[in-house]
Amino acid sequence: MASLLYLFSAVLFIFSLKGLSSPKTSRLGNTLGMIGMAVAILTTFNIGHNLIVPMVGIAILIGALIGIFAAKKVEMTSMPELVALMHSFVGLAAVLIAIAAVFNTSDVHSDAQRVELCIGAFIGAITFSASVVAFGKLSGKFSAKMIQFKGQHLLNLFLFIAMISAGIFFYSTHNTSIFLLMCFIAFALGVTLIIPIGGADMPVVVSMLNS
Amino acid sequence: MDLMTIQNISIFVLAIFVGYHVVWNVTPALHTPLMSVTNAISGIVIVGAILQAVPINDHEINLTSVLAFTAILLTSVNIFGGFMVTKRMLDMFKKKERTNKD
Numbered sequence: 560m561a562s563l564l565y566l567f568s569a570v571l572f573i574f575s576l577k578g579l580s581s582p583k584t585s586r587l588g589n590t591l592g593m594i595g596m597a598v599a600i601l602t603t604f605n606i607g608h609n610l611i612v613p614m615v616g617i618a619i620l621i622g623a624l625i626g627i628f629a630a631k632k633v634e635m636t637s638m639p640e641l642v643a644l645m646h647s648f649v650g651l652a653a654v655l656i657a658i659a660a661v662f663n664t665s666d667v668h669s670d671a672q673r674v675e676l677c678i679g680a681f682i683g684a685i686t687f688s689a690s691v692v693a694f695g696k697l698s699g700k701f702s703a704k705m706i707q708f709k710g711q712h713l714l715n716l717f718l719f720i721a722m723i724s725a726g727i728f729f730y731s732t733h734n735t736s737i738f739l740l741m742c743f744i745a746f747a748l749g750v751t752l753i754i755p756i757g758g759a760d761m762p763v764v765v766s767m768l769n770s
Numbered sequence: 771m772d773l774m775t776i777q778n779i780s781i782f783v784l785a786i787f788v789g790y791h792v793v794w795n796v797t798p799a800l801h802t803p804l805m806s807v808t809n810a811i812s813g814i815v816i817v818g819a820i821l822q823a824v825p826i827n828d829h830e831i832n833l834t835s836v837l838a839f840t841a842i843l844l845t846s847v848n849i850f851g852g853f854m855v856t857k858r859m860l861d862m863f864k865k866k867e868r869t870n871k872d
Contacts, residue, residue: 572811576792579804579856582863589856592807596814596849603817611823611835618823618839619816622846629847630854635862638855642806645848645855649812652819652841652848659822659837671775 564602571595640697647690653683654742661738670730677726680738681745688749711751718748803859810852816845 572595578588600619604610626645633641657680660668668676725741728734822838 572814573788573792575807575811576789576804579800579807580792582800585800585803585863586857586860589803589807589853589860592811592856593853596811596853599814599817600820603820607821607824609824610820611825614835614839615820615823615842618842619846622843622848623850625843626847626849626851627854630851630858633855635858638802638806638859641851641855642809645851646809646812648844648848649809649815652844653815655837655841655844656815656818656822659819659834659841662837663822663824663826663834671772671778 561602561606564598568595568599568602571598637698640694643690643694643697647687647694650683650686650688650690654680654687654745657683658739658742661735668733673730673733677729677738677741680742681722681726681748684742684745685749685752688746689752690749692750715748715751718744718751722748803856806852806859807856810849810856813845813849813852816842816849819845 571591575588575592575595578584578591580588604612604615629641629645657676660676722741722744725737725744729737729741819838819841823835823842826832826834
């Protein structure tokens with residue numbers, strides 16, 4: 560039953576994105592997205608085993624208040640910044656979830672789950688730090704100029720290899736500190752990947768990171 | 771590979787196709803709202819966060835649940851903020867259309 564409900568919300572999301580592709584249906588699309596999200600969250604409440612419901616509720620409430628407040632307050636011209644900033648939140652959340660799962664001693668993670676955890680964590684970490692830099696450039700807090708230095712690509716390559724090896728090491732040893740190390744390397748990689756890109760290209764970067 | 775893994779990979783591959791076809795021919799004017807609605811939907815990771823908010827060894831406050839709390843907070847900012855921002859952007863379109871007609 561739960562899987563069917565998740566499927567239903569996934570279908571709603573697809574229709575939501577589809578709706579956003581033409582001006583006529585775009586508002587309907589947005590509403591469908593909201594419904595899909597509500598279905599998914601309610602389903603999760605139902606299938607979770609001994610969840611700390613008040614804790615979840617409070618977190619959602621605080622988050623909702625901040626989100627709605629920010630969305631109402633912000634100037635139209637600084638929307639891309641806000642989206643970049645919020646996007647960094649998802650990345651950070653993905654990392655936190657992965658770390659939480661790794662430290663959840665009541666769960667034993669299968670091989671496939673450990674691979675997923677690694678990939679989820681490092682993509683989240685890269686997304687987070689890259690989005691923060693993107694936000695900084697869009698809002699003019701950092702220089703929007705391209706920052707390039709010698710051996711940049713070499714450094715990126717090195718960080719990438721280090722991150723993957725840490726991931727493989729975690730996969731074979733279940734070592735939690737190696738997992739944290741991998742997250743840190745991924746954060747650094749996000750920054751070094753994004754600083755060479757100029758401010759004008761930032762919207763492109765933001766939408767790429769969104770994926 | 772076990773059945774579960776293969777199923778997950780199939781879903782992943784199909785999702786790539788769906789994503790590509792859904793977004794492929796979007797009017798340029800709608801790129802920004804699409805970006806922000808995608809951003810809101812990516813808040814679906816909240817499901818993963820909620821499932822981690824569990825007591826471990828009967829302790830309600832533990833590293834996992836605190837991290838989950840933070841993650842839920844962050845993603846719900848994203849979900850509510852994202853949909854609201856999109857709504858505002860689309861409202862702007864509506865106003866424009868009206869003034870054009872008048």
